[in-house]
Amino acid sequence: MTTIEGLFGAGDAVGGTPHAFSSGSFTEGRLAAKAACKYIDDGKAEGIVVSDEQINRRKVEIYKPLEHYRVYRNAIVAGSVNPHYINPKQGLDRLQKLMDEYCGGVTVNYMTNEKLLHIGLKKLKIMEEDLESLAAEDIHELLRAWELKHRHRAAECVTQHTLFRKETRWPGYYYRGDAMKLDDENWHVLTVSRRDPKTGEYTMEKAPCYHLVSGDE
Numbered sequence: 461m462t463t464i465e466g467l468f469g470a471g472d473a474v475g476g477t478p479h480a481f482s483s484g485s486f487t488e489g490r491l492a493a494k495a496a497c498k499y500i501d502d503g504k505a506e507g508i509v510v511s512d513e514q515i516n517r518r519k520v521e522i523y524k525p526l527e528h529y530r531v532y533r534n535a536i537v538a539g540s541v542n543p544h545y546i547n548p549k550q551g552l553d554r555l556q557k558l559m560d561e562y563c564g565g566v567t568v569n570y571m572t573n574e575k576l577l578h579i580g581l582k583k584l585k586i587m588e589e590d591l592e593s594l595a596a597e598d599i600h601e602l603l604r605a606w607e608l609k610h611r612h613r614a615a616e617c618v619t620q621h622t623l624f625r626k627e628t629r630w631p632g633y634y635y636r637g638d639a640m641k642l643d644d645e646n647w648h649v650l651t652v653s654r655r656d657p658k659t660g661e662y663t664m665e666k667a668p669c670y671h672l673v674s675g676d677e
């Protein structure tokens with residue numbers, strides 16, 4: 461179960477760790493599904509009520525990019541350029557470039573540092589405001605629009621975690637240019653984040669990393 465009561469997750473949906481690749485993901489899926497069934501059998505889900513008002517609010521939010529397109533589509537100035545909105549492809553290109561340059565992508569030789577990460581977070585915040593003006597011309601683009609929004613949030617989490625971990629643990633994935641060494645004394649841990657949905661603020665913490673199989677076996 462995630463930190464949201466009654467919401468179960470597994471695999472990539474609950475965060476990437478080196479042991480949650482394909483086999484880890486489906487093993488977690490089995491564990492999560494069993495735990496969810498037990499939760500229901502034990503009657504713990506009975507108190508969870510989703511109101512019509514909640515569903516309708518979510519519906520408006522989900523379909524908003526289609527509505528935004530319908531209202532503003534006549535304001536296109538050339539091709540797909542419109543001063544009132546961005547489409548998912550334009551947003552994806554922007555996110556890709558932003559993460560590449562500030563969060564240790566290929567064009568910067570996988571190298572980042574504290575200053576770049578802070579700038580990246582600032583730019584992600586500005587982008588989040590612009591994502592309110594996302595437009596989708598059909599159902600397929602609506603799917604792409606939501607992929608982009610979710611990717612943007614995942615990118616923000618990745619940037620926060622990269623900022624928190626002041627060392628270079630997996631050279632080749634990315635390097636912290638301002639902390640180039642592996643630092644087992646301080647960072648032989650998992651990192652856990654929590655985002656406050658109201659303020660968007662993150663709290664970060666270290667969690668112990670237990671080795672189920674010891675190195676000398």
Ligand SMILES: Cc1cc2nc3c(=O)[nH]c(=O)nc-3n(C[C@H](O)[C@H](O)[C@H](O)COP(=O)(O)OP(=O)(O)OC[C@H]3O[C@@H](n4cnc5c(N)ncnc54)[C@H](O)[C@@H]3O)c2cc1C
Nearest residue numbers: 470471472473474476480481482483484485486488489606
């Ligand atoms: C480039 C790359 C290389 C990798 N190489 C390896 C490797 O060599 N070995 C290894 O073990 N692991 C590898 N991995 C990691 C591994 O692929 C993933 O950890 C694993 O597939 C995650 O499984 P999952 O079921 O959690 O997520 P996914 O496989 O991503 O499944 C999620 C599914 O949900 C669907 N979905 C999303 N939104 C909705 C929605 N709203 N409604 C319905 N469906 C939806 C998606 O289409 C997708 O099919 C690699 C990953 C990448 C990206």
